[in-house]
Amino acid sequence: xxxxxxxxxxxxxxxxxxxxxxxxxxxxxxxxxxxxxxxxxxxxxxxxxxxxxxxxxxxxxxxxxxxxxxxxxxxxxxxxxxxxxxxxxxxxxxxxxxxxxxxxxxxxxxxxxxxxxxxxxxxxxxxxxxxxxxxxxxxxxxxxxxxxxxxxxxxxxxxxxxxxxxxxxxxxxxxxxxxxxxxxxxxxxxxxxxxxxxxxxxxxxx
Numbered sequence: 001x002x003x004x005x006x007x008x009x010x011x012x013x014x015x016x017x018x019x020x021x022x023x024x025x026x027x028x029x030x031x032x033x034x035x036x037x038x039x040x041x042x043x044x045x046x047x048x049x050x051x052x053x054x055x056x057x058x059x060x061x062x063x064x065x066x067x068x069x070x071x072x073x074x075x076x077x078x079x080x081x082x083x084x085x086x087x088x089x090x091x092x093x094x095x096x097x098x099x100x101x102x103x104x105x106x107x108x109x110x111x112x113x114x115x116x117x118x119x120x121x122x123x124x125x126x127x128x129x130x131x132x133x134x135x136x137x138x139x140x141x142x143x144x145x146x147x148x149x150x151x152x153x154x155x156x157x158x159x160x161x162x163x164x165x166x167x168x169x170x171x172x173x174x175x176x177x178x179x180x181x182x183x184x185x186x187x188x189x190x191x192x193x194x195x196x197x198x199x200x201x202x203x204x205x206x
Contacts, residue, residue: 070163071102077196118148134162153180171195
C-alpha cells in the first residue's frame with residue numbers, strides 16, 4: 001500500500017451503500033466502479049517467502065494446531081471511506097463489505113457484498129507479512145457493468161492491516177484504484193479504513 005495514504009479511523013456509524021451507486025454519482029463521466037470488490041491439512045507447511053511463524057488458536061491446544069501466520073482464516077470485513085477529497089465519498093461511507101479468506105500459501109479471496117454477482121463480486125489477491133502481526137495485501141478485481149454485459153476494467157485494492165485481540169480482529173487502511181479496460185488510465189481512487197472480525201466454527205459471520 002502507498003504509505004502516503006494513512007487515513008484516521010472513522011468514529012461515526014457508517015451506512016452501507018453499493019459501490020455501483022457510489023461510483024455512478026461520483027465518477028459518472030468515467031463510468032468507473034470498483035469493489036470486491038479453508039484451512040489446509042495439518043501436515044501442510046507453507047514455504048512462501050516472507051511468512052513468519054505465528055499461530056491463531058480457537059479453543060484448541062496450540063500443539064494440536066498447525067503453525068500458520070495469524071492472518072490465515074476466514075474474515076468478515078468492511079471498507080469505510082476516510083480522507084477522500086471531493087467528489088470522493090464522504091468520511092464514514094461504507095464502500096464495500098463481505099467476506100475474505102486469507103490462505104496459508106500467501107493468496108487471498110474476497111466475496112464482495114456491495115455488488116451483484118453478475119457484475120463480478122469475487123476477486124483475488126496476494127499477501128505478505130511485513131512485521132509480526134502486520135500484513136500487506138495486493139488485490140485485483142475485474143469490474144463489469146451491473147448487468148454483467150461489459151468489462152469496465154481492472155481494479156487494484158491494497159490493504160495494510162494489523163491483527164489484534166488475540167487473533168480475533170484486524171484493522172488498517174485500504175486504497176481502491178479503478179482503471180479503464182486498457183489498465184492504463186486511472187478512473188477513480190478511493191481510500192479509507194478496513195476492519196474485520198474472524199469467523200470461527202462458533203460463529204462471527206453475521
